[in-house]
Amino acid sequence: DWTPDSFVEETVEAIREKVGNGKVVLGLSGGVDSTVAAVLLNKAIGENLYCIFVNNGLLRKNEFENVLNQYKGMGLNVKGVDASKRFLEALKGIEDPELKRKAIGNSFIEVFDDEANKLEDVKWLAQGTIYPDVIESVSATGGPSATIKSHHNVGGLPDFMKLKIVEPLRAIFKDEVRRVGATLGIDPELLGRHPFPGPGLGIRILGDITAEKVRMLQEVDAIFINGLKAWGLYDKVWQAGAMLLPVNSVGVMGDERTYEKCVALRAVESTDGMTADWVNLPYEFLQKTSNDIINKVKGVNRVVYDISSKPPATIEWE
Numbered sequence: 001d002w003t004p005d006s007f008v009e010e011t012v013e014a015i016r017e018k019v020g021n022g023k024v025v026l027g028l029s030g031g032v033d034s035t036v037a038a039v040l041l042n043k044a045i046g047e048n049l050y051c052i053f054v055n056n057g058l059l060r061k062n063e064f065e066n067v068l069n070q071y072k073g074m075g076l077n078v079k080g081v082d083a084s085k086r087f088l089e090a091l092k093g094i095e096d097p098e099l100k101r102k103a104i105g106n107s108f109i110e111v112f113d114d115e116a117n118k119l120e121d122v123k124w125l126a127q128g129t130i131y132p133d134v135i136e137s138v139s140a141t142g143g144p145s146a147t148i149k150s151h152h153n154v155g156g157l158p159d160f161m162k163l164k165i166v167e168p169l170r171a172i173f174k175d176e177v178r179r180v181g182a183t184l185g186i187d188p189e190l191l192g193r194h195p196f197p198g199p200g201l202g203i204r205i206l207g208d209i210t211a212e213k214v215r216m217l218q219e220v221d222a223i224f225i226n227g228l229k230a231w232g233l234y235d236k237v238w239q240a241g242a243m244l245l246p247v248n249s250v251g252v253m254g255d256e257r258t259y260e261k262c263v264a265l266r267a268v269e270s271t272d273g274m275t276a277d278w279v280n281l282p283y284e285f286l287q288k289t290s291n292d293i294i295n296k297v298k299g300v301n302r303v304v305y306d307i308s309s310k311p312p313a314t315i316e317w318e
């Protein structure tokens, strides 16, 4: 029967058998899946694993620097590539959610390909694909949800990369991935991180994306997430984040009338992201968080809390 230890042992063996002395490139995202995949591969093939961590400029506040340092501390052979400007440039003026995903996905492929081409003789591309990603992309080819969203992890290999794929987590679920990560000695805080979408804050800024809006949402998000941690609520929530709405509303500040942005906070309970319920966060927490956001983040004068379940809503707003 399945245990994380036997999984690690068998998978390390299988990876060695599959890739031999071949070099493997892997894109790290900061998330649990790609991290566990990288540590497994590192255990199996060591320096033949080349990790690339791209900053798309749409990560959480300080995430790129913090997570890159954490990866290095774990002994991973990782290169950080700050491509924020390139992504922002590609996103300029785009409002449609699917076009944003495409712009972000294409920019990622370009940046990743540039980096992978700098490495010589790479034969394999490793990915942190897990079982639910596999099912969701299969159902997305024919099901009624086919055009709702293009999830990016599966089947997105561009022809020109021509690499063979290795996906050590393809048969297991998220909770198993976390258990495998724990067995591998990965920091529990990293393993307990909430899921975060590949397009990042790009799909949490409704409407067009600018550097200023990204900065604003990073501040809002940091206050919300740090608050959840400080109140011991973070681990009770499956996923949380903030959306910057394309709406201005009237407020007052002293004796001035303001006309500024509104943000929506969202926190959900879920087991796999396929269905989700909004979390009944304590009023005192919401009150404090709203005050902190409005007092500290310039340009925001209103905070709302999303009380919609999935279905019929989705977790993200785009």
Ligand code: XMP
Binding pocket: 101, 149, 150, 151, 152, 153, 195, 196, 197, 198, 199, 239, 273, 274, 310, 313, 314, 315, 316, 317, 318
């Ligand atoms: P929805 O909004 O569809 O989200 O209820 C379900 C889960 O998927 C994440 N999500 C994405 N992840 N690329 C990703 O890598 C995407 O384009 C994307 N869209 C949604 C979302 O954050 C949630 O965990």
